[in-house]
Amino acid sequence: MKIAFSSSGDDVHSPLDPRFGRAPKFLVYDLETDRYEVVDNRRSLDAAQGAGIQSAETVARSGAGSVVTGHCGPNAFRALSGAGIKVYHTDAPTVAAALDLYRSGKLLEARSEDVRGHWA
Amino acid sequence: MILAVASGKGGTGKTTVAVNLARVVGSPILLVDCDVEEPNAHLFLEGEFGEEEVVGIPIPEVDKSLCDGCGECGRFCEYRAIVSFGEAPLVFPELCHGCGGCALVCPKRAIREVERRIGVVRTMRAGPVTLIQGVLDVGSPMAPPLIRAVKTSLRNGEPAILDAPPGTSCPVVAAVRDADSVLLVAEPTPFGLHDLALAVEMMRETGVPLGVVINRCGIGDDRVHAFCAREGIPVLLEIPDDRRIAEAYSRGRLIVDALPEYRRLFEVLAEKTLRSVREGVGE
Secondary structure (H helix, E strand, O other): OEEEEEEOOOOOOOEEOOEOOOOOEEEEEEOOOOEEEEEEOHHHHOOOOOHHHHHHHHHHHHOOOEEEEOEOOHHHHHHHHHOOOEEEEOOOOEHHHHHHHHHOOOOOEOOOOOOOOOOO | OEEEEEOOOOOOOHHHHHHHHHHHHOOOEEEEEOOOOOOOHHHHOOOOEEEEEEEEEEEEEEOOOOOOOOOHHHHHOOOOOEEOOOOOOEEOHHHOOOOOHHHHHOOOOOEEEEEEEEEEEEEEEEOOEEEEEEEEOOOOOOHHHHHHHHHHHHHHOOOEEEEOOOOOOHHHHHHHOOOOEEEEEEOOOHHHHHHHHHHHHHHHHHOOOEEEEEEEEOEOOOHHHHHHHHHOOOEEEEEEOOHHHHHHHHOOOOHHHHOHHHHHHHHHHHHHHOHHHHHHHHO
């Protein structure tokens, strides 16, 4: 089972980026092997629109079944749901802290977006 | 003859110039309000809106019974308005620009286009001035298709003045494209100069002849004048910084009606910019 964390940096001690759609990177952590890879999300960061949807595509391609991030807008949430990816929100400061929370079962699966879209 | 009135910075006097210019022409003229996110030229005209036309863009609708989830549509879409995760695609209507590409690339012909409303086009007659106005629906971010719809009124070859949106982005390009000349309105301030320079840079890409109107002359400094001289752009009108102009504006009155001493300024501008209109009248 792989989990994608929105990350500002390249390792688990990096700050968890509070933005899903505009996160510069995703740290995709494999719970079975305790290894991770970093997926660049620069294209979404620079996109004029549709960043959340494009980020959802990036996460789907990475093989992750869950996303742990700060906030997720309506289009991103719809796209992630469409891809069968679960969403967990947290204000944990780092990827490692968010991973601990996830592992200890303290994160609840989100049922909807938690912020409004930019066009709302 | 199509003259567009544009500016880099908002609130510098585009509409003021456009409506006063339209007023002094005296012969039939179209005034086309392309600032569809906040149209305001009608505030300065006396008349009632007549016909109203609903404008939409084509967005994809997917027949799930035909779709095999190949994802070609999503790979084609530049705007992430349609995306597939191995099943029938999701459509995000507010991101769609209506290009129709997804329907064209779909190998199963599972996508057909349906209309999505984005706004209306309205017409008002005020003496010789016919105002065509686009109004974008609240919550619809897609201005360029509505601007193009507003501009279909230009096809009959009548002389026209276009009131463009501010800035240098897609809606502005949609508005000024195919104009015969463009007036850029600027204030003689550091902000005014900065945004004028951006607008000039954008306009030069289009190759349309440029002139500048300096509004509120007397505030700020002479750097806008110096910029225009250096760039070889004619300053076609200088409107003084006169409190009475602002007072008339705040009451929805035209400068040329409220302050007749300024009428000549706009007549000279009309002669310089809409010469072909005058010639048309003379024939």
